[in-house]
Amino acid sequence: MTICFICFEPLVSTFDWRSLLNPSSTDRVCSACLQKCPIISSDICRGCGRSLADLASSHYELDTCMDCQKWNDASFFNRSLYTYSNFMQSIIERFKFQGDYEIIQAFKGQWYKFYKKECNPKAILVPIPLTEERLYERGFNQSLALAELLSDNIEMPLIRCSGTKQSKKDRQSRLTERLEFKVIDSSMVTNQEFLLVDDIYTTGATVRQAAKCLKEAGARSVHSLTFIRA
Numbered sequence: 646m647t648i649c650f651i652c653f654e655p656l657v658s659t660f661d662w663r664s665l666l667n668p669s670s671t672d673r674v675c676s677a678c679l680q681k682c683p684i685i686s687s688d689i690c691r692g693c694g695r696s697l698a699d700l701a702s703s704h705y706e707l708d709t710c711m712d713c714q715k716w717n718d719a720s721f722f723n724r725s726l727y728t729y730s731n732f733m734q735s736i737i738e739r740f741k742f743q744g745d746y747e748i749i750q751a752f753k754g755q756w757y758k759f760y761k762k763e764c765n766p767k768a769i770l771v772p773i774p775l776t777e778e779r780l781y782e783r784g785f786n787q788s789l790a791l792a793e794l795l796s797d798n799i800e801m802p803l804i805r806c807s808g809t810k811q812s813k814k815d816r817q818s819r820l821t822e823r824l825e826f827k828v829i830d831s832s833m834v835t836n837q838e839f840l841l842v843d844d845i846y847t848t849g850a851t852v853r854q855a856a857k858c859l860k861e862a863g864a865r866s867v868h869s870l871t872f873i874r875a
Contacts, residue, residue, distance in 0.1 A: 685727065772788035843869065847875040
């Protein structure tokens with residue numbers, strides 16, 4: 646019996662030629678849970694990919710939110726599949742902090758489809774790294790797990806030296822504190838096109854500072870793909 650990875654209820658089996666030819670094409674999530682996952686589908690900020698429908702008109706201008714205008718980096722953009730909600734928060738908590746590694750498999754089909762639609766498949770995927778301490782605590786890198794659902798064209802040119810959890814910082818601290826990313830070997834980076842992969846885009850500090858580090862080391866372009874836009 647096949648069960649939903651989220652609620653553990655039995656999945657109603659649907660047979661068609663698509664499922665026969667590609668058995669992994671169907672997400673392991675029931676329709677009830679899937680309806681609780683808010684996909685970003687309205688007009689979005691051209692920079693960070695957040696839904697403009699969720700913002701007051703005073704918080705964006707044309708197609709760019711005020712946060713992205715403050716970053717003042719038109720060459721960088723992020724795209725996110727889901728918008729933040731209590732339900733998505735519970736998914737991330739199970740995934741990152743309770744060690745439920747398999748739960749992310751529930752979204753494999755939607756996540757991959759979104760990647761193919763929004764991103765250059767030739768770009769090298771770069772999961773946001775964890776510190777050695779955080780990796781030891783968690784047992785896995787959630788960003789690497791998300792990247793592995795998309796492609797095997799993955800490299801790890803960055804290391805992370807800052808040990809303070811982003812989830813423990815307030816908004817102002819995230820925006821002003823410089824994260825310590827370092828490039829392992831500039832020859833891995835020079836003239837390459839990269840796509841950073843992370844679980845949540847909140848203020849953009851993490852992916853934007855990782856992108857800056859790669860660009861300073863000679864990357865041709867760096868964008869990001871995140872699972873959730875908070």
